[in-house]
Amino acid sequence: MKNFTNLFRYFITRVFFRAVGVHLSSYLNFIEEFWRLNEEEQREKQLEFLNGLGLKDESGKVICDFDSFSRLPIMTKSNFKSRGSTIIEKSAKGSFIRKTAGTTSSPTTVVLNKDELSKLLAVRDYCFKNHGFRLGSREARFWGRATNGFRNDLKNFLLHRQIFDAVADEPEVFLQKLARWNPVYIYGYSSMVLEATRIVKENPVKLPRLRGIVVTAEAIMPPQKAYIESTFAVPVIEEYGSTEFDVIAFECRRRHRHLVNPWIHLERESEELLVSDLSRCSQPLIRYSIGDVAEIYHSECGAFGSFKCVGEIKGRTINQIAYGADGKRFHAVIFSRALEHYMVRVDKVFSFRFVQNEVGVFHMNINGCDEAEENRIKAFVIDFVLSELGVPIEIELSNTEKVDGKKPYFEQQLEEIH
Ligand SMILES: [Zn+2]
Ligand SMILES: [Zn+2]
Missing domain, CATH: 3.30.300.30 (ANL, C-terminal domain)
Structure with missing residues (x-):
């Protein structure tokens, strides 16, 4: 019976996405096919995306390959933000505004049209699918305390998730709530997941049968990961992303963070990562300095996504x-x-x-x-x-x-x- 309810709720969530105009399955197919191409073919496709943008450098020359990308200016967070408010006013009806508190010092407002939102969600679905769960599976979100209210309750119901605050709630309350919700996967800030793990360790309880724990936003150290994994008996999967781009790289079982979004072009300049979205029209994001220092390397692992992977990310702290x-x-x-x-x-x-x-x-x-x-x-x-x-x-x-x-x-x- 429980399985049936879960499945039913999963479909409600997927239907909800379709009702608001999000097309998951066609983009998911596209993404799966894209990553099955060989690297040469992938590059050709990305060149097509690039040419679709019609980017020009200062002298008016069209940018038609990635080698000439360095002629374009680097976009900083403050450039992006100062354009923020005018864009919101102009944004067409039916667009989505994504506002999340990230880890760096000021929040960012991101405007997306339905097509762009569909792509981002499909990338996320693709990542989850490779770990045995889906977007719409029963989620326990380990976040800071969520603002209560009917609108948020409704949103969480439709997205098939419940929000937990392991820091603010009493341990017994937290554990009872978690057992009752019986999630398929956990998603949350590294520090919140660690906090929850500490509580679970100190209060032996029957744990939900999870498929995975996705940690995001804050850096996590290998011993901390091992601690969570041994407590919950499930893999900890690191997500690398940001408010502006959502998921950029996602971890496989062999601990590589593979690039997963076909429309994202990633560069590294003076150690810093620059991210470009080759399909974004609502708000152009080209050579965007995301504020992280990391290596990009080529793995020979074909678990999913690209062979290109993002190394250890420096500059995101966990002590929150x-x-x-x-x-x-x-x-x-x-x-x-x-x-x-x-x-x-x-x-x-x-x-x-x-x-x-x-x-x-x-x-x-x-x-x-x-x-x-x-x-x-x-x-x-x-x-x-x-x-x-x-x-x-x-x-x-x-x-x-x-x-x-x-x-x-x-x-x-x-x-x-x-
Ligand atoms: Zn290769
Ligand atoms: Zn891998």
């Missing part, structure tokens, strides 16, 4: 657990959410960074506003954290360092705890 004035622990993603709300409200964009080196106190750095505004932001964030999590905090303004967007938006420097 913060401590409130009452000693309560919470995930620092709340700061990103608070600033996101504030920015939408005042229609401005700031870079920000929070550092904690004392329990309950946070040093806040904001670029791009005056002192009066800083104080308004401070009050807003204190209020936001209290009303969302019930955790009291103090904030001190500090201007000692410049926020450069490459450092994570939160850093916990409490010596006695970690």
Whole structure:
């Protein structure tokens, strides 16, 4: 009976995607066929995508191969963001806005049309499928606490997922909820999954029969991975992606992160990754500096996706657990959410960074506003954290360092705890 319900809910989710105009299966077929081509044929196809864009360099010459890509300017996160608000106003009816708090210091708004969203979701489905589950399978999402409300409940129901907060919930409540939901896979921030693993380890319970645990956004070390794998008896799969591109690379069983999106062209310049989406029209993303330092290497593993793989990613930190004035622990993603709300409200964009080196106190750095505004932001964030999590905090303004967007938006420097 349980299997039947799961299958039924899976179909509801797939039907929901179709109802909002997302075409998963045709793009999934396309992606599977693309990665079955040989590397020569793949390159030819990507050249076709490139020519479809009609890119020109400064002198007006058309870019028609990847060797001349370096003639195009590098796009930074701040270039991208300053264009953000005008694009949102102009975006056609029926487009999707994807807003996620990433790991770097300011949130990004990404606008997608249905076709673009379909491609991104199909790439995700392709990755999951290669690990024995699907987009629409019962998901447990280990996130920071989600804002409650009917709209979110409905969304989670339709997407066949439930959100868990291993840090804020009492361990027993968390474990009961997890057992009741009985997920097919877990998806979440590395730090949240680690937190959950600690709880499971300390409170022996009957675990759900999982197919995989996908960790995202934050770097995770091999011993941490091994710890999670031995506790849940299931592979931990690292996803490399971002708000702008969704999944860029996905890990196989042999620990390679294979490129998986046929429309993405990845370059490396002075150690940094530059990402281009060869099919994006709503918001051009060409030679976009994603803020990560990593190698690109060629593996001889044909598990799925490309032979090209992304090596160890530097510059994404995992220590994202913060401590409130009452000693309560919470995930620092709340700061990103608070600033996101504030920015939408005042229609401005700031870079920000929070550092904690004392329990309950946070040093806040904001670029791009005056002192009066800083104080308004401070009050807003204190209020936001209290009303969302019930955790009291103090904030001190500090201007000692410049926020450069490459450092994570939160850093916990409490010596006695970690
Ligand atoms: Zn090869
Ligand atoms: Zn592989």
